[in-house]
Amino acid sequence: MLQIDEKDLKLYLEKNKKKIESGKIKGIVDAFSGFSLIVTLSSGDFSGITIFPPIYFEIFAWTFAIAFMVYGIAKFIFSKINGIKIVQIYESIEKLDMKKRHEFVIILKKNSSVKGEYLLSYSPRWKCKLFPDYKINDKFDSDDTEKVSSFIKGFLNWDINPNMIRYIGCLNSEKYSVGNKITKKYYFHFYMTTIDTLQTKSKPFKYNGKKFYWLTLDKMYKNKNIVNKNADVLDFIRTHKNIS
Numbered sequence: 001m002l003q004i005d006e007k008d009l010k011l012y013l014e015k016n017k018k019k020i021e022s023g024k025i026k027g028i029v030d031a032f033s034g035f036s037l038i039v040t041l042s043s044g045d046f047s048g049i050t051i052f053p054p055i056y057f058e059i060f061a062w063t064f065a066i067a068f069m070v071y072g073i074a075k076f077i078f079s080k081i082n083g084i085k086i087v088q089i090y091e092s093i094e095k096l097d098m099k100k101r102h103e104f105v106i107i108l109k110k111n112s113s114v115k116g117e118y119l120l121s122y123s124p125r126w127k128c129k130l131f132p133d134y135k136i137n138d139k140f141d142s143d144d145t146e147k148v149s150s151f152i153k154g155f156l157n158w159d160i161n162p163n164m165i166r167y168i169g170c171l172n173s174e175k176y177s178v179g180n181k182i183t184k185k186y187y188f189h190f191y192m193t194t195i196d197t198l199q200t201k202s203k204p205f206k207y208n209g210k211k212f213y214w215l216t217l218d219k220m221y222k223n224k225n226i227v228n229k230n231a232d233v234l235d236f237i238r239t240h241k242n243i244s
Helices: 006-015 017-021 028-042 054-082 086-094 145-156 217-222 224-239
Strands: 101-109 117-123 128-130 133-135 165-177 182-193 205-207 210-216
Touching: 101 117, 101 145, 117 217, 128 224, 145 165, 145 182, 165 224, 182 224, 210 217, 217 224
Parallel strands: 101 182
Antiparallel strands: 101 133, 117 128, 117 210, 165 182, 205 210
């Protein structure tokens, strides 16, 4: 059974009201009306109009009829593309489930050249500098460093032995999701890596098509954007003595 906050559900429904209420034949009536008017104009006689030249009225009528038909077709196509299906509605509502945990792996990589600096990457979704992470979508065992190794290889282009990955601990957290614009429950698994193959420049740099930074915890705490979106993770790292 889903357990959803009433305010979150109402906000979701209001936000997607037009898409949900879009009918399957929306725009068809408008397109058909425009087509019917075109058929009528094709056999019409405008010679009886005396208020202004008949040609002007005919041009206006044809323009209106064609535009109305095109509008109806465009309306129909737009509703088909942007309309929300029942499956999509359910999946979106399921994300509001207050009982559901969203599990992530977080990678901690310290700078071997500058003491206290950690590797961060820029997340377009969160619009923030975050520790490298990935979402767990299937069954996960915290001792399964093979999966963590595979992620690191894909994200950072590192070939890393699973034995060089150390499990630190986990964190239960509840915070606002920037991407989904709702509050979610998270469960983070933290891992530390010890490889030294990545360049260790202190300034921002690009690697494997992504933008990276070296920052100390003190600098992260001074960044309001990072603190607003990731204070729970920073606090976890700061209070755990086994991260070295």
